Amino acid sequence: MRIIQIAGFLGSGKTSAIISLARTLSGDFKKRVALVVNEIGEIPVDGKVVEEYGLRVKDLGGGCICCEIATSFTNTLILLSQTFKPDFILVEPTGVAIPNQVKLAALMAKRDCDINLGPAVVLFDATRPEELLFNDILGNIVIRQISDADIIAISKIDVVNEEQLVDCEQEVKKINQKAKIMRISSIRGDGMVELAKLITEPVEYPAYQIR
Ligand SMILES: Nc1nc2c(ncn2[C@@H]2O[C@H](COP(=O)(O)OP(=O)(O)OP(=O)(O)O)[C@@H](O)[C@H]2O)c(=O)[nH]1
Ligand SMILES: [Mg+2]
Numbered sequence: 001m002r003i004i005q006i007a008g009f010l011g012s013g014k015t016s017a018i019i020s021l022a023r024t025l026s027g028d029f030k031k032r033v034a035l036v037v038n039e040i041g042e043i044p045v046d047g048k049v050v051e052e053y054g055l056r057v058k059d060l061g062g063g064c065i066c067c068e069i070a071t072s073f074t075n076t077l078i079l080l081s082q083t084f085k086p087d088f089i090l091v092e093p094t095g096v097a098i099p100n101q102v103k104l105a106a107l108m109a110k111r112d113c114d115i116n117l118g119p120a121v122v123l124f125d126a127t128r129p130e131e132l133l134f135n136d137i138l139g140n141i142v143i144r145q146i147s148d149a150d151i152i153a154i155s156k157i158d159v160v161n162e163e164q165l166v167d168c169e170q171e172v173k174k175i176n177q178k179a180k181i182m183r184i185s186s187i188r189g190d191g192m193v194e195l196a197k198l199i200t201e202p203v204e205y206p207a208y209q210i211r
Contacts, residue, residue, distance in 0.1 A: 001081050001115045003089050003106045004199050008123030009132055009142050010095030013155040015039075016186035017123060018090045021199075022055055024192040025088055029200065034058065034086040036076055038065045038093050056084045065093055066101035074108040081113035088118075088199070096141055099148035103207035119150035119198065119205045123184075126160045126168050133171055146172050149179045150205045151198060158185040 006018050018035055025031040034056040058076050065073040080086060093102050099120035109115055122145050125132060132142045146152060154168050169181055180198065184191035 001077075001086060001089060001113065002118045002199070003077065003091060003115055004118035004121065005091040005093055005099060005102050005106075006121050006123065007093050007097060007099045007102065007145055007149075008095065008153075008155070009125065009138065009145065012095065012123040012125040013184075013186055014092045014095070014123060017121075017153070017155065017184060018092050020186040020189060020192050021195060022090055024189075024196045025090075025200075026054060028193065029196055031087040031200070032085065034080050034084055034089045036060060036065075036073070036080075036089055036091045038069075038073075038091070038097070056080065056086065064097055065091070066097050066105045070105040070108065073105050077106060077109040077115065078112045081109075081115065098141075098144055100207040103205075107207070116202075117205050117207075119203075120148055121151045121153055121195070121199070122146055122149035122179075123153050123155040124168060124172055126154050126156050126165060129164075129168050129171055143175055146175045146179075149176055151195070152176065152179045152181045153184045153191065153195065154181065155184050155186070157183045157190060158188050 006014050008014050022033045022035060026033045036058045038060045060069060060073060063069040099122060103117055133139055152172050157165060182191055182194060
């Protein structure tokens with residue numbers, strides 16, 4: 001059972017991306033997929049999508065999966081491994097979560113079930129790079145998220161031009177030189193097969209830079 005988080009700041013396109021990716025994984029790649037969503041507010045995942053693709057969705061509200069409700073996150077992973085037995089669990093943390101802490105919380109389940117850590121995919125919203133990077137308060141969180149990324153996915157590429165995309169790529173590369181940088185549009189489906197291939201490669205992505 002492989003755990004993959006799709007992280008990124010508020011509104012960066014996480015929910016849209018996990019749904020699009022889950023469709024690709026369960027369709028073309030014939031994988032069994034569960035989604036764990038740590039959403040503040042209502043469950044955003046459409047029931048029809050869930051039925052159509054045979055997915056399983058767990059919603060964890062009431063706190064952050066890497067802090068207050070880390071134990072219920074761990075228990076959810078263990079429960080899914082015993083009941084639904086997915087090949088992949090796609091996790092959407094809240095927009096302010098720190099990817100390496102989410103990895104650590106997931107690792108707590110390793111004692112009780114056979115899990116391995118896939119990459120932390122961090123979305124970067126191509127429509128608002130300045131607001132995200134150069135704001136004193138937001139900037140710190142966004143920079144921390146990007147530094148923890150194994151894959152940085154520049155999102156919403158359907159609404160920006162090539163020059164804006166290259167700018168985004170250069171900015172994120174200044175923060176993290178190790179991560180793979182790619183482009184996605186969940187609306188058009190761009191990048192989903194590439195992303196599915198990357199996350200299905202049997203490479204372990206430990207939580208390296210714990211600070
Ligand atoms: N044009 C375009 N809009 C997108 C894309 N992906 C998401 N959006 C829009 O961006 C907004 C936020 O998308 P969500 O998928 O809800 O983003 P999120 O990161 O899950 O948001 P929070 O959970 O609230 O942090 C919505 O209005 C989406 O329709 C995309 O690929 N292209
Ligand atoms: Mg969301």
